[in-house]
Amino acid sequence: MGSASRGRRATGMGLAILAAAGGLAACSSSEGQGSANASQAAGGGPYTIWDPYPQFDKSSEWVKLLEDCGAQAGVRVERTGYDTSDLTNKALLAAQQGNSPDVLIVDNPVVSTLAEAGVLTTTEENKLDVSAVAPNLLAAGQSGGKTYGVPIGANTLALYYNKDVLDEAGVKPGDIKDWASLTAALEKVKTAGKKGITFSAIGTEEGSFQFLPWFWGSGANLTKLDSPEGVAAVALWTDWLKKGYAPNSVINNTQTTSWQEFASGEYAFAENGTWQLANAKKTGFPYGIIPIPGKDGGTAPAPTGGEFVSIPVQADTGRYATSQKLVTCLTATETSLTTTTTLSYIAPTEAVQAKQVAANAELRVWVDAVKAAKGRTSDDLGTKYPKISEPMWGAVQAALSGSKSPQEAMTAAQAAAASATR
Amino acid sequence: MSLSTRTRARDSGRTSGPGHRAARTRGHRHSRSPQWTAWAFLTPVIAYLLIFYAYPLYRNVELSLRDYTVRSFVQGDAPFAGFGNYAKVFADATFAPALWHTIVFTLVSLAFQFTIGLALAVFFARNFRLSATLRALFLVPWLLPLIVSASTWSWMLNSDSGVVNAVLGWIGIGPVNWLTSPEWSLWSVIIANIWIGIPFNLVLLYSGLQAIPPAVYEAAALDGASGPQRFWRVTFPLLRPVSAITILLGLVYTLKVFDIIWIMTKGGPSGASTTFATWSYRLGFGNLVPSFGPGAAVGNLLIVMALAFGLLYIRIQRRQALT
Numbered sequence: 001m002g003s004a005s006r007g008r009r010a011t012g013m014g015l016a017i018l019a020a021a022g023g024l025a026a027c028s029s030s031e032g033q034g035s036a037n038a039s040q041a042a043g044g045g046p047y048t049i050w051d052p053y054p055q056f057d058k059s060s061e062w063v064k065l066l067e068d069c070g071a072q073a074g075v076r077v078e079r080t081g082y083d084t085s086d087l088t089n090k091a092l093l094a095a096q097q098g099n100s101p102d103v104l105i106v107d108n109p110v111v112s113t114l115a116e117a118g119v120l121t122t123t124e125e126n127k128l129d130v131s132a133v134a135p136n137l138l139a140a141g142q143s144g145g146k147t148y149g150v151p152i153g154a155n156t157l158a159l160y161y162n163k164d165v166l167d168e169a170g171v172k173p174g175d176i177k178d179w180a181s182l183t184a185a186l187e188k189v190k191t192a193g194k195k196g197i198t199f200s201a202i203g204t205e206e207g208s209f210q211f212l213p214w215f216w217g218s219g220a221n222l223t224k225l226d227s228p229e230g231v232a233a234v235a236l237w238t239d240w241l242k243k244g245y246a247p248n249s250v251i252n253n254t255q256t257t258s259w260q261e262f263a264s265g266e267y268a269f270a271e272n273g274t275w276q277l278a279n280a281k282k283t284g285f286p287y288g289i290i291p292i293p294g295k296d297g298g299t300a301p302a303p304t305g306g307e308f309v310s311i312p313v314q315a316d317t318g319r320y321a322t323s324q325k326l327v328t329c330l331t332a333t334e335t336s337l338t339t340t341t342t343l344s345y346i347a348p349t350e351a352v353q354a355k356q357v358a359a360n361a362e363l364r365v366w367v368d369a370v371k372a373a374k375g376r377t378s379d380d381l382g383t384k385y386p387k388i389s390e391p392m393w394g395a396v397q398a399a400l401s402g403s404k405s406p407q408e409a410m411t412a413a414q415a416a417a418a419s420a421t422r
Numbered sequence: 423m424s425l426s427t428r429t430r431a432r433d434s435g436r437t438s439g440p441g442h443r444a445a446r447t448r449g450h451r452h453s454r455s456p457q458w459t460a461w462a463f464l465t466p467v468i469a470y471l472l473i474f475y476a477y478p479l480y481r482n483v484e485l486s487l488r489d490y491t492v493r494s495f496v497q498g499d500a501p502f503a504g505f506g507n508y509a510k511v512f513a514d515a516t517f518a519p520a521l522w523h524t525i526v527f528t529l530v531s532l533a534f535q536f537t538i539g540l541a542l543a544v545f546f547a548r549n550f551r552l553s554a555t556l557r558a559l560f561l562v563p564w565l566l567p568l569i570v571s572a573s574t575w576s577w578m579l580n581s582d583s584g585v586v587n588a589v590l591g592w593i594g595i596g597p598v599n600w601l602t603s604p605e606w607s608l609w610s611v612i613i614a615n616i617w618i619g620i621p622f623n624l625v626l627l628y629s630g631l632q633a634i635p636p637a638v639y640e641a642a643a644l645d646g647a648s649g650p651q652r653f654w655r656v657t658f659p660l661l662r663p664v665s666a667i668t669i670l671l672g673l674v675y676t677l678k679v680f681d682i683i684w685i686m687t688k689g690g691p692s693g694a695s696t697t698f699a700t701w702s703y704r705l706g707f708g709n710l711v712p713s714f715g716p717g718a719a720v721g722n723l724l725i726v727m728a729l730a731f732g733l734l735y736i737r738i739q740r741r742q743a744l745t
Contacts, residue, residue: 085707088710088712089707089712092492092495092496092712095496096495096496096498109710110710113492113710113711114492116491116492116493117491117492117493117495117496118493118496118497119496202688202690203688203689203690203691203692204688204708205709205710247581247582248581248582248597248599248602248603249580249581249582249583249601249602250602251599251601251602251690251691252576252601252602252687252688252690252691261582261583383492383711385710386709386710386711387711389709389710390709394692394693395692397690397691397692398691398692400602400691401599401602401603401604401690401691401692401694402603402604403604403691403692403694404692409692416515
């Protein structure tokens, strides 16, 4: 009896601990398939849209745009905004349970993963027209010769600079053509008693996103992280930290905290994205933007940011026609200007890009940067990209924090990436 | 311990609750319906345990035993992989450092939380003016949402603009890269965790102190015991049951700390503050492509560790109940 009661209590206590410690179970689910959409299919019902813009509430331009598109297609739209890091798992889970949204807007490097999982329809099935979209932007949504969505807009990275700080240090932004001239400029800034450059090298995908312009600008390829070019890119950043041109905090900086450093007015340069344009105007100091230079000159290819609009697989294929209308409404040449302005993105088509520059000449540099940009999953990497990106950001962190030399860090990263993608 | 106390303890264990006994005695007199009533009362608890404990646990174990890709996750046809995910996790270069960090994080946190918590509890045990107010203030770390405390700590420990480095600068100590150097990042999260854990220790130990009869202290004072003697010969031994529970609960809580580390360092730089909890999350959710299997495997290892200490807790609790 004693031992039985002990056993019982042990089980109870055990279960309590398990519940506390085990978080992963949250991503599991039941096997129910396809019942959720049955009711919708019968009466048409509302069309669900998931997007990664939780910052927009019901009164925002974005949600109004979605509702307008719904009205045009003759359906009611039900929109949910998720945090972007949350959306991949939410989409996978929904697909597993057979209640995917009708329209899914996801970050571009995720598209190939969802396509691989069989969650998304191809443009052949959903009849979306992607002919006008710039090929370098569309590439992120292509895998195995098929296209899985339309870019809603694009953003990328460039260098913001603080005019006052550069003037004080005697640096002309126009002189910065390659890595050597940039490093020389940083040295002058430091001598003048200001801080050089801030960026984000955090141990997440954001860190890889920020590192790629330098990696690609060096001529390196993601299939070989430890090439001399790849190591040179890590060495450039490591050197900046060692010499005090960049603050140590970059190792933990997100793009937002990095921006806050720049906004303090102490820094000459910040690597950041299109989306900070509105904030740049609020900083209170004169600023400018130059493209990120390649190692030996020219504009470095920066990674494309921005989302794809896709149509997930449904049990009732009859819904695709209306979903297609909704997506077209958001991405067609006529409406794209509204969409991209609402989201402060660069349009994915040349025609609309021209309109954007005509409306706001400041966007010129961003349009050029987007034209030079490259999808992270391009070069036929697809779902291999995340498995390369993780060791890469790890290597950048290891080198910047001084726990490994750039060469050692990239050699280890290449070994890890090779075994993960084999 | 005498035989009679043992029997009594067992008896109370068997008829665990007046409801049970009442149901049984009435069951003899009337029909079987009270039996059903008893079950009806039990059902919510059982259902709760099954839905919120047993099922997620089962799913987590299952997840760790299958080879999930994103495709097989959606299609639900992941092949059974046995202990493949566990083998992968054990062979991973992150395993040994993560285990070591988990141990250091837990033990160092506990040692300091307990010591400081006990010191404060003893301090507040002598009631003085404003002691209640002060004690309430010490609870603040406990009341703050972890996102707030962890963000505040990471702001204070910022290499360039943090207040900690500014103060160190005044006394002539060069800037320490608290969060961004591999030597310091683990200590930074430990410091933050200690601060957050002190109130928990303070509250439990303070109430433990209240239960020690003042007469014992009077007797000790009459026998000429000094302050330190009173602490080590009276307070400490009499507080031992409460101390054991405080430490064991703290152990289970600290093992699974995730949010503080994730917010402050993301387990970095380059894994220097990665524990099992952050590693499990990183595998499952931290990348563009989730590795559910290995992530669940690491989570289960953590569960086993917590379970081992949980059983230890039960043993100690039983021993205390019997003495």
